[in-house]
Amino acid sequence: MEQDNLSVVLHSQGDLRLEKRPVPEPGPNEVLLQMHSVGICGSDVHYWQHGRIGDFVVMKPMVLGHEASGRVVKVGSAVKHLQVGDRVAVEPGVPREMDEFFKNGRYNLSPTIFFCATPPDDGNLCRYYTHSANFCYKLPDNVTFEEGALIEPLSVGIHACRRADVTLGSTVLICGADLFPERLAMAKELGADFQLTVKRGDGPQQLATRVENMLGDQPHITIECTGVESSIQAAIYATRSGGVVVLVGLGSEMATIPLINAAVREVDIRGVFRYCNTWPMAIAMLASGKVNVKPLVTHRFPLEQAVQAFETTRQGLGIKVMLKCDQNDQNP
Structure with missing residues (x-):
């Protein structure tokens, strides 16, 4: 040593x-x-x-x-x-x-x-x-x-999916890689079905409409990974009524969001802080080859x-x- x-x-x-x-x-x-x-x-x-x-x-x-x-x-x-x-x-x-x-x-x-x-x-x-x-x-x-x-960053994803109640058949929107084409390309390589590049001037509601047009419906779940106020707003507008928005990214302590829009559509907003009890699952995922x-x-x-x-x-x-x-x- x-x-x-x-x-x-x-x-x-x-x-x-x-x-x-x-x-x-x-x-x-x-x-x-x-x-x-x-x-x-x-x-x-x-x-x-x-x-x-x-x-x-x-x-x-x-x-x-x-x-x-x-x-x-x-x-x-x-x-x-x-x-x-x-x-x-x-x-x-x-x-x-x-x-x-x-x-x-x-x-x-x-x-x-x-x-x-x-x-x-x-x-x-x-x-x-x-x-x-x-x-x-x-x-x-x-x-x-x-x-x-x-496994540490993978655990963030596992914990977020647990908090969001992601199951087989869930349609999930992930906000976070959309400003970097190479990251979108990597997302596609690793299993994303669609990629949406944010255009300069896109407002949150415009983005939500673009998401719905691309998917053919609103997603059940949105996982917001940036912490950026406008992205959180878009996540809420994009999620279908009765769905879930999970906030993974950390930004400013205060954020202006369309809370009443979420409330009247029963969109749950859930926080994520790191993870717990995820390492065994992550190891099993990697060992089985299900996740690369x-x-x-x-x-x-x-x-x-x-x-x-x-x-x-x-x-x-x-x-x-x-x-x-x-x-x-x-x-x-």
């Missing part, structure tokens, strides 16, 4: 550094992971560029990264289900206490939850990282480290080139930029 722990550390707005930190020791219920693949999320870039997301403010140096997988290199004394050498995916949100949210299965809503790379909690964009063993999930042999890292996330990785960088990787993400040059943390294994 290396003696230094190269880490990507955000000190303050715009101040991103590579630093060598000590290799941590796992507690009784933790494992020490040699990190392998860590994806860069939009939230990582946002913290770098703005120093905060809402009420979460970077007040002290923080290791970034929360879309992660790695290999177990040491286990805590109380850990029974994992052993050295196991390949695992990391669920970044770990409840700190057994509160009412934990007990009713919605631990993502616990106000005291630990979450990687959300101030003041450090993330896992580093060579070595300790994490609760109960929130590390063994990867089947046919699931790669990169797929393991992509591999094409989403468009760029790979060694950990030493983290600043360049973050700049690539900021410029929107790829879909998912992956950092490779193990010097001796740069494979997917």
